[in-house]
Amino acid sequence: MSVLVDKSTQLVVQGITGSAGAFHTRQCIDYGTNVVAGVTPGKGGQMFDGKVPVFDTVWEARQKTGCNASMVFVPAPASADSILEAVDAGVELVVCITEGIPAMDMMRVKALMRGKQSRLIGPNCPGIITPGASKIGIMPGYIHKPGNIGVISRSGTLTYEAVWQLTSRGYGQSTCIGIGGDPIHGLSHLDCVKLFNEDPGTDAMILIGEIGGSAEEEAAEWIKTNCKKPVAAFIAGMTAPPGRRMGHAGAIISGGKGTAAGKIAALKAAGIAVAETPATIADTLITHLKARS
Amino acid sequence: MNIHEYQAKELLQKFDVATTRGRVASTLDEAEQIARELGDVEVVVKAQIHAGGRGKGTFKNGFKGGVHVRKTPEKVREVAAQMLGQILVTHQTGPAGRVVNKVLVAESAEIAREIYFAVLLDRGTAAPLIVASTEGGVEIETVAAKSPEKIIREPVDPLAGLQPFQARKLAKQLGFDSSQLRSASKLFEGLYRTFIAFDCSMVEVNPLVVTTKGEVLALDAKFNFDDNALYRHPEIAALRDVAEEDPREVEASKHGLSYIGLGGNIACLVNGAGLAMATMDIIKFYGGEPANFLDVGGGATEDQVTEAFKILIADKKVKAILVNIFGGIMKCDVIAQGIINAAKTVKLSVSLVVRLEGTNVERGMQLLKESGLALIPADDLADAAQKAVAAANSK
Numbered sequence: 001m002s003v004l005v006d007k008s009t010q011l012v013v014q015g016i017t018g019s020a021g022a023f024h025t026r027q028c029i030d031y032g033t034n035v036v037a038g039v040t041p042g043k044g045g046q047m048f049d050g051k052v053p054v055f056d057t058v059w060e061a062r063q064k065t066g067c068n069a070s071m072v073f074v075p076a077p078a079s080a081d082s083i084l085e086a087v088d089a090g091v092e093l094v095v096c097i098t099e100g101i102p103a104m105d106m107m108r109v110k111a112l113m114r115g116k117q118s119r120l121i122g123p124n125c126p127g128i129i130t131p132g133a134s135k136i137g138i139m140p141g142y143i144h145k146p147g148n149i150g151v152i153s154r155s156g157t158l159t160y161e162a163v164w165q166l167t168s169r170g171y172g173q174s175t176c177i178g179i180g181g182d183p184i185h186g187l188s189h190l191d192c193v194k195l196f197n198e199d200p201g202t203d204a205m206i207l208i209g210e211i212g213g214s215a216e217e218e219a220a221e222w223i224k225t226n227c228k229k230p231v232a233a234f235i236a237g238m239t240a241p242p243g244r245r246m247g248h249a250g251a252i253i254s255g256g257k258g259t260a261a262g263k264i265a266a267l268k269a270a271g272i273a274v275a276e277t278p279a280t281i282a283d284t285l286i287t288h289l290k291a292r293s
Numbered sequence: 294m295n296i297h298e299y300q301a302k303e304l305l306q307k308f309d310v311a312t313t314r315g316r317v318a319s320t321l322d323e324a325e326q327i328a329r330e331l332g333d334v335e336v337v338v339k340a341q342i343h344a345g346g347r348g349k350g351t352f353k354n355g356f357k358g359g360v361h362v363r364k365t366p367e368k369v370r371e372v373a374a375q376m377l378g379q380i381l382v383t384h385q386t387g388p389a390g391r392v393v394n395k396v397l398v399a400e401s402a403e404i405a406r407e408i409y410f411a412v413l414l415d416r417g418t419a420a421p422l423i424v425a426s427t428e429g430g431v432e433i434e435t436v437a438a439k440s441p442e443k444i445i446r447e448p449v450d451p452l453a454g455l456q457p458f459q460a461r462k463l464a465k466q467l468g469f470d471s472s473q474l475r476s477a478s479k480l481f482e483g484l485y486r487t488f489i490a491f492d493c494s495m496v497e498v499n500p501l502v503v504t505t506k507g508e509v510l511a512l513d514a515k516f517n518f519d520d521n522a523l524y525r526h527p528e529i530a531a532l533r534d535v536a537e538e539d540p541r542e543v544e545a546s547k548h549g550l551s552y553i554g555l556g557g558n559i560a561c562l563v564n565g566a567g568l569a570m571a572t573m574d575i576i577k578f579y580g581g582e583p584a585n586f587l588d589v590g591g592g593a594t595e596d597q598v599t600e601a602f603k604i605l606i607a608d609k610k611v612k613a614i615l616v617n618i619f620g621g622i623m624k625c626d627v628i629a630q631g632i633i634n635a636a637k638t639v640k641l642s643v644s645l646v647v648r649l650e651g652t653n654v655e656r657g658m659q660l661l662k663e664s665g666l667a668l669i670p671a672d673d674l675a676d677a678a679q680k681a682v683a684a685a686n687s688k
Contacts, residue, residue, distance in 0.1 A: 020592075024622075076521065076524075077524065077525070100521045101521060102492055102519055102521045102522035102525070103414055103492075103494060103519045103521065103522070104414070104489070104492050104519070104522065105522075106419070107414065107419050107420060107421075107451045108451060108452065110419040110451075111419070111420070111450075111451045111452050112452070126621070138591070138621060138622055139621055140620070140621045140651055140652055143651065153567070154567065155565060155566065155567020155568065156565050156567065156568075156591065156621065157563075157564055157565030157567065157568040157619040157621065158565060158567035158568040158570075158571050159567075160619045160621055160651065161568060161571070161619055161650075161674065164619070164650065164651075181566060181567065183414070183416040183494075184414070184416055184419045208567070210566075210567055210570060211570070212416075213416050213417070214417065234571070236567050236568075236570040236571040236574060237570045237574070238573075238574040238577065238578075239555075239570075239573045239574050239576075239577045239583060240570055240573070240586070241553075241555065244553055244586075245520075246553065246566055246569070246570050246586055247551045247565075247566025247567075247569060247570070247586065247588040248566040248567070249519070249520070249521060250416070251566060251567075251570065260574075276578065277571075277574065277575045277578050277674075277675065277678075278568070278571035278572070278574065278575055278674055279575060279673060279674040279675035279678070280675070
């Protein structure tokens with residue numbers, strides 16, 4: 001079992017003919033993802049690699065193929081429009097990989113998505129993977145292993161680090177969700193925690209956060225009273241100086257808010273096991289699981 | 294990206310936000326000329342650097358204070374002569390200080406009341422938020438901590454924008470009387486339009502003042518711009534003053550690298566912002582001090598890695614370098630080749646600890662081995678951090 005994506009997921013890739021879009025589409029197909037369509041305006045009617053039909057619009061792709069998830073690879077200036085195009089076509093899950101989208105574009109996207117059925121993951125994220133079933137994103141497939149740990153993260157490579165630690169120790173993952181490093185994004189830590197909490201295929205969770213904002217605190221608050229499953233966490237940015245944006249647009253301590261220390265305190269108060277270093281994320285969860293059983 | 298006070302003033306004027314009269318001067322003649330144009334009023338001369346605490350700072354020539362009020366154009370010229378071309382040291386510049394290349398010459402406002410007013414993009418609600426207080430002129434964090442009831446919050450619908458009634462309500466909440474309602478709301482609406490037009494993450498006016506004559510003016514504004522949106526605002530990008538920035542960060546940004554200097558002795562080269570932060574954290578955990586944050590990004594080329602290395606090695610405090618790569622899109626052999634190329638062009642006199650994992654890891658390690666470079670391989674993140682700390686301490 002898993003959340004959001006599984007073997008039945010039918011993917012459309014927006015920006016399939018661009019270099020990054022094409023490369024990662026092939027990687028996803030190799031992993032076993034069911035890629036049913038691509039969209040590049042002006043290239044409708046072509047076949048990608050001789051097997052995936054390309055359409056001019058998501059609207060057509062949805063009608064002709066019934067695609068129910070989208071992976072967005074279009075350049076940042078056009079990304080907001082692409083997300084909204086997928087939402088308008090009724091695509092249930094939109095995963096936006098692109099980084100560098102202006103925050104005000106995402107602000108308008110979020111406002112326009114209100115009341116719609118579609119869910120958004122990202123932008124500026126590695127994507128989502130249900131190991132052994134479907135990979136929608138840029139993460140290296142082979143580091144994953146099917147299992148029952150749910151992974152939620154704001155970061156890309158730090159997620160790979162945690163997943164690799166789990167896999168190396170024999171613990172597989174139900175689904176891994178990279179929610180993205182931008183200040184305004186789709187699904188939050190809390191949204192994902194709720195999904196995993198309801199998923200019978202997920203027994204425990206790893207939550208990876210970083211400095212900036214208060215999303216980790218909000219997730220902790222909910223977990224404290226509502227979450228049935230054990231959770232381990234790691235927060236990056238203990239040593240980050242205030243007022244400096246640490247790579248991710250969302251990773252900034254401002255006005256004394258969003259510090260790693262504050263987040264760690266909130267997580268611990270909610271009964272979450274917090275890893276002291278990024279090298280012990282999996283071990284922290286495993287120890288926590290053993291202590292509970 | 295930061296901009297100067299005089300540039301902020303110019304941006305506000307584009308949207309008819311009332312502010313004091315005045316302009317920027319780079320020469321003594323200009324300073325005197327502007328003061329003359331302002332007429333028979335008190336004139337304030339302010340050193341233009343990207344650092345706070347200017348009023349309380351000291352110039353290296355002994356002159357005290359980067360903000361002065363004078364009554365005549367001749368006196369304005371005299372005080373500008375003490376500032377232009379001189380180095381101003383404030384509590385935010387560090388002991389090296391900053392060279393003052395420009396001064397702002399403006400009418401000095403007679404302040405009756407100071408207000409705090411900011412428009413920011415609130416990540417929690419994904420919408421603009423106006424934060425205001427009758428307690429202006431002081432740090433807003435202090436007000437929020439001591440008297441939170443004095444902080445006014447007005448959320449704005451991202452699609453509809455600030456409504457005129459909201460501006461009027463804010464004016465009343467901030468204690469403006471009926472005769473000032475129009476000028477106050479006009480100023481608020483102008484600030485909101487400025488915020489939207491330039492893709493700001495924040496516009497903070499502190500203080501927004503009411504003068505003894507009853508005028509409502511934005512006295513000083515601080516802008517935070519969204520770096521992701523600079524591509525559509527060339528006029529804002531052009532305001533960047535690289536002389537005010539860390540030269541290493543400027544060099545890194547030329548090569549598409551995200552670098553922040555920190556002051557420790559263990560340099561890091563990492564792919565991905567989260568992993569880069571976590572690498573700094575684990576160095577500190579094992580008793581070391583990170584020299585920098587450096588994210589080479591997801592798809593860095595050999596050349597970018599080489600340039601990244603040059604920037605790291607140029608930092609004379611650095612005693613060890615920790616390379617931590619988890620290859621996804623980024624292939625380990627590309628990183629390895631970049632390291633080898635860098636080692637050919639610059640003499641590597643510090644310890645180099647390398648931890649590679651992920652795509653093409655075997656080929657990457659093989660390349661490094663064959664290169665004959667003296668490096669310390671590490672098995673995992675904890676091992677790498679411990680080895681880097683030990684190497685830095687042994688020097």
